[in-house]
Amino acid sequence: MYQLLRRFLFLFDPERVHYFSMNSLQFLCRFGFVRKWLMKRFCFANPSLERNYWGLHFKNPVGLAAGFDKNAKYLRELECLGFGFVEIGTVTPLPQSGNDKPRLFRLPDDKAIINRMGFNNDGVKMVTKRLKEWKEIKENHNPQTINHKLIIGGNIGKNKITPNEDAWKDYEICFTELFDYVDYFVVNVSSPNTPGLRELQEKDSLKKILTHLQSINNQKQHPKPILLKIAPDLTQPQIDDVIDLALEIKLDGLVATNTTISREELSQESKVKSEKIGAGGLSGKPLKERSTEIVQYISQKTNGQIPIIASGGIFTGDDAREKVKAGASLVQVWTGFIYEGPIIAKNICQYLAR
Numbered sequence: 536m537y538q539l540l541r542r543f544l545f546l547f548d549p550e551r552v553h554y555f556s557m558n559s560l561q562f563l564c565r566f567g568f569v570r571k572w573l574m575k576r577f578c579f580a581n582p583s584l585e586r587n588y589w590g591l592h593f594k595n596p597v598g599l600a601a602g603f604d605k606n607a608k609y610l611r612e613l614e615c616l617g618f619g620f621v622e623i624g625t626v627t628p629l630p631q632s633g634n635d636k637p638r639l640f641r642l643p644d645d646k647a648i649i650n651r652m653g654f655n656n657d658g659v660k661m662v663t664k665r666l667k668e669w670k671e672i673k674e675n676h677n678p679q680t681i682n683h684k685l686i687i688g689g690n691i692g693k694n695k696i697t698p699n700e701d702a703w704k705d706y707e708i709c710f711t712e713l714f715d716y717v718d719y720f721v722v723n724v725s726s727p728n729t730p731g732l733r734e735l736q737e738k739d740s741l742k743k744i745l746t747h748l749q750s751i752n753n754q755k756q757h758p759k760p761i762l763l764k765i766a767p768d769l770t771q772p773q774i775d776d777v778i779d780l781a782l783e784i785k786l787d788g789l790v791a792t793n794t795t796i797s798r799e800e801l802s803q804e805s806k807v808k809s810e811k812i813g814a815g816g817l818s819g820k821p822l823k824e825r826s827t828e829i830v831q832y833i834s835q836k837t838n839g840q841i842p843i844i845a846s847g848g849i850f851t852g853d854d855a856r857e858k859v860k861a862g863a864s865l866v867q868v869w870t871g872f873i874y875e876g877p878i879i880a881k882n883i884c885q886y887l888a889r
Contacts, residue, residue, distance in 0.1 A: 537876030601690035624690030630658035647819030689717035823848020834862020852886020
């Protein structure tokens with residue numbers, strides 16, 4: 536059914552389709568009987584799927600990566616689709632419109648997407664307002680479901696106009712504003728779509744940002760987990776630097792990986808299309824192997840000391856299991872959601888529960 540619908544949706548602009556689809560789902564979810572039907576259709580519960588990391592209870596290990604619900608507008612809808620956790624953002628201190636459109640492109644032959652969104656979001660104040668409302672609704676109506684709640688991650692970044700030497704201030708603002716309303720944080724310095732951002736992956740720059748956040752975090756009565764999202768384009772020495780720093784400052788985990796600037800794994804036809812599209816981060820099937828390699832390298836290098844959220848090329852339960860075997864604790868989908876449809880979380884959960 537979804538494959539037929541996808542053919543129709545793929546006739547239109549990807550960004551417009553994204554918002555049309557999610558806004559339509561949001562409208563339908565206003566009705567209680569629709570929400571119940573969706574949860575019956577798309578959710579799969581099994582005790583074997585439950586995970587506990589960082590003092591958080593995940594009802595299943597399948598999450599939705601940052602970039603899909605940038606502004607925390609669709610949490611109810613995504614919960615109905617069976618995700619164990621959702622990462623909102625990337626959120627910046629000030630609202631920003633992102634890069635010029637068009638900025639989202641499909642490569643169907645390779646089950647891939649190229650995006651150069653540029654951290655378009657409503658700003659941390661508005662996102663915090665929505666998360667506060669979400670939290671109040673959940674606490675008032677479902678206090679008994681605390682062990683089965685949707686875990687929310689906050690992916691934070693810097694504004695485009697903020698110079699790199701002041702980037703730590705932007706991360707502090709987002710961390711402080713979101714602290715009471717997300718369950719964990721992901722520091723994003725690896726998007727290829729904000730000029731100069733990836734320079735912050737260098738060890739000294741990273742250390743300044745992360746140690747500052749850790750110092751704030753440690754002053755809290757109940758500190759929140761802080762993770763770092765890394766690029767698949769890092770060299771082995773750079774990955775080693777990330778690992779050393781993560782162990783040194785006791786980082787809670789890593790997200791591997793963000794999108795890639797490489798086009799090497801694309802088919803020839805998609806390479807031609809990508810040249811016409813131009814710059815942007817590539818996600819989907821072509822990223823699968825590299826993402827798994829990095830997950831496995833980090834896991835082996837640290838003897839499993841650092842929990843890893845795997846992201847990149849996950850479409851099926853077999854893809855997810857491959858990441859888990861490589862050392863991942865949890866997995867995230869994004870492009871897979873676009874190509875496989877709303878049943879993806881359930882399909883992966885059913886496979887992992889075998």
